[in-house]
Amino acid sequence: MKRNKKNVPSLFVLFLVLASLLSLPACVTRSDIQGGRTPQVSEHFDGVRYLNPGVVAQGLSSLSGQTTKRGSTWWVWKWIFRAGWPEWPEETGVLPGPRPVARAPEGSIYVTPIGHATFLIQMDGVNILTDPIWSERCSPVSWVGPERYSRPGIRFEDLPSIDAVLVSHNHYDHFDIPTLKGLAKKGMPRAVVPLGNLDLMRSTGITGVDELDWWQSVRLTSDVTVTLVPARHFSGRTLWDRDQTLWGGFVISGPSGNVYYSGDTGYGPHFREIARRFSPIRVALLPIAPFRPTEPGEEASQRPSVVHMNPAEAVRAHRDLGEPQSIAAHFRVFRLGVEGFDDAPNVLAASLKEHGLAADAFVAPIFGQVIKISSTLNASLPPPDRTYYPIGQIQGFIGSGPSLSHEAFFRD
Numbered sequence: 575m576k577r578n579k580k581n582v583p584s585l586f587v588l589f590l591v592l593a594s595l596l597s598l599p600a601c602v603t604r605s606d607i608q609g610g611r612t613p614q615v616s617e618h619f620d621g622v623r624y625l626n627p628g629v630v631a632q633g634l635s636s637l638s639g640q641t642t643k644r645g646s647t648w649w650v651w652k653w654i655f656r657a658g659w660p661e662w663p664e665e666t667g668v669l670p671g672p673r674p675v676a677r678a679p680e681g682s683i684y685v686t687p688i689g690h691a692t693f694l695i696q697m698d699g700v701n702i703l704t705d706p707i708w709s710e711r712c713s714p715v716s717w718v719g720p721e722r723y724s725r726p727g728i729r730f731e732d733l734p735s736i737d738a739v740l741v742s743h744n745h746y747d748h749f750d751i752p753t754l755k756g757l758a759k760k761g762m763p764r765a766v767v768p769l770g771n772l773d774l775m776r777s778t779g780i781t782g783v784d785e786l787d788w789w790q791s792v793r794l795t796s797d798v799t800v801t802l803v804p805a806r807h808f809s810g811r812t813l814w815d816r817d818q819t820l821w822g823g824f825v826i827s828g829p830s831g832n833v834y835y836s837g838d839t840g841y842g843p844h845f846r847e848i849a850r851r852f853s854p855i856r857v858a859l860l861p862i863a864p865f866r867p868t869e870p871g872e873e874a875s876q877r878p879s880v881v882h883m884n885p886a887e888a889v890r891a892h893r894d895l896g897e898p899q900s901i902a903a904h905f906r907v908f909r910l911g912v913e914g915f916d917d918a919p920n921v922l923a924a925s926l927k928e929h930g931l932a933a934d935a936f937v938a939p940i941f942g943q944v945i946k947i948s949s950t951l952n953a954s955l956p957p958p959d960r961t962y963y964p965i966g967q968i969q970g971f972i973g974s975g976p977s978l979s980h981e982a983f984f985r986d
Contacts, residue, residue, distance in 0.1 A: 616769060616787050616820070623817035624769070627804045627844045660914040665723060671942020673732040677701065683830050683857055683947040687939040688727045690907040691748055693835065693859055698798050698828035700737045704835045704859070705748040706757065712747035712908050714811075720747070720908045727942025730756060738764040738794050739780070742837025743809045743821035744771055747908055754778035766792060766800050770809075770819030788822055789851075798828040803848050805839035807881045823848075831856035831947075834895065838904070840880045841887035845894035857947055858895050860888045861904035862938070863918040864911020882911075885922035889929055892936050899947055900936035 618625040671686065678684040678696035686694040691705040708730045713719025736757060741749050749771070758779030765780045772785040784792040786802040793799050802822045810816040823836040825848065832852045838861060849855060865884035882904075883891065892900045905918040919938040926936055939945060 618788070619769075619820075624809070624820045625817075626806050626808075627842060660912070662723065662909065662915040668725070670725065670729050670732070671727050671940075671944070674728065674734050674944065676734050678946075681830055681948070683833060684944050685833075685857060685859070685901060685947065686728060686944045687901060687903070687941050689722075689724055689941045691742070691837070691859075691861070691903050692726070693901075693903070694728065694733070695826060695833055695835075696734075697826070697830045697833065698795070700794055700798050700828075701734050702794075702826060703733075703736055703739045703757070704824070705742055705750075705837070706739055706753045707747060707750035708753045708756070709750050712745075712750065714746065720910060722907060723909060724907045724941060727940070733760075736760070736762045738762075738766060738800070740800065740824045740826075740835065741765060741767050741771065741775065742805070742823060742835070743768060743807060744774060744811055744819050745809065745838070746811065747910065748838065749774065749811075751778055754780060764794070766802070766824070768802055768820035768822045774819075786822075787820065798826065801825045801827065801852075803834075804844040805837050806842045806844065807838045807840065825852050825855075827852065833857045833859075834898070835859045836861065836891070836903075838882060841883050841891060845891045849895045853896055855895050855898040858892060858898045858900045859903050860891055860900055860936075862888045862902045862922055863905040863913055865918070865921075866912055885918050886925040888922065889925040889931070889936060892931075893929065897931070897935065899945075901945060902936065902938040905938065 616624070618627075618629070674686055674694060674696070675684070677699060680698075682697070684694075684696040686696075688694060688706075690707060692707055693704045695702045695704065708726050710722050711717075711719040712722075730753075739754070739757060739762060741754075743749065754765075754775070755778045762780060764782040764784070765775050766784045766786060767775050769785055769787050772783050775783045784800075786792060788802055788804045791799050791801040801824065803825055805821055805823045807821045808817050809819045809821050821837065823834065823839060826833040826835070832855045834848060834852070834855050834857070836859060861883055862885040864882055885902075888900075888902070892898070902918070902922060906915065922936065922938055923933065926933060937945070
């Protein structure tokens, strides 16, 4: 199926208007105005907005003084009307990965990248999905908005029984209502979300919802615990509910070890604190896009990212975390930044080389291909040309099968 990747800004103008008009009544998730609930109490909540790590609750923006002065919409419009979008190649039809096993063997951790920030994590008798999205678009409507470039690596109907879903924040590319409704219909019993997201999650039909603040934990079984950990990001489903719900990452802890899923995050000292509390971390799932590539003669430090990491920063995070087996997320599925198709894997490979790290220490995976972390702490990876992009030169392996509509799996 051919896709036109050139008209991104004009489509996003329409998408932004629709998101503002259509999602405001249904998707505002302020915890102090829904259902008479008690307002959230947190040391990083100033009574109106949640704040990023290290920001004192004094009514400041969760990002920076610069953002406070200009406002969040300034950055949105600046991004929409940017010229010079790089071309992405035409999508190639790639078959989805094989049906995952029902459960991972004892002592092993199986991680299957499905695409974007969606991973199937199988360990210690539980199956967990992170930020699941099978929809054609990450949008409040099915016919406009950021369109999926790569197919999900696993067919929705091939998923094993899912015990819990972890949703890091309420952005449309992470908190996908149609997918969550589909999981509820399949009988998924439980979800874990950051503060302020309880009602939105329950609206999907999933009733067993645990709502956590940073560093709070909940048990999935007698052996497996999930902890919400800090991230440097923001939240919002409209132009008017910025930072009114919390965001974060998750650490899954069990007899097989600790698995860290960062969610969306900028680089910061929170990685070292997470490592201090949960060392050793066996597996880390870290985003490497969107980002703005440097231009000739420009230093990377001149392009600081605040709410996302570029690949070089992701490698720094990998080192801060104690150099676990790291797996890249958030690339080559939804076009949410201005990087070229190969930029994220290429910069990741170059950064690993610069730090003297092995190419397979931090992999850009093939969607649908399981990565097995054995009890010996070594990752069992299929051959390089079927597992990851060590230099970002292999094209056409990401994705799955023919295009499926937004409604294909999730019709009421």
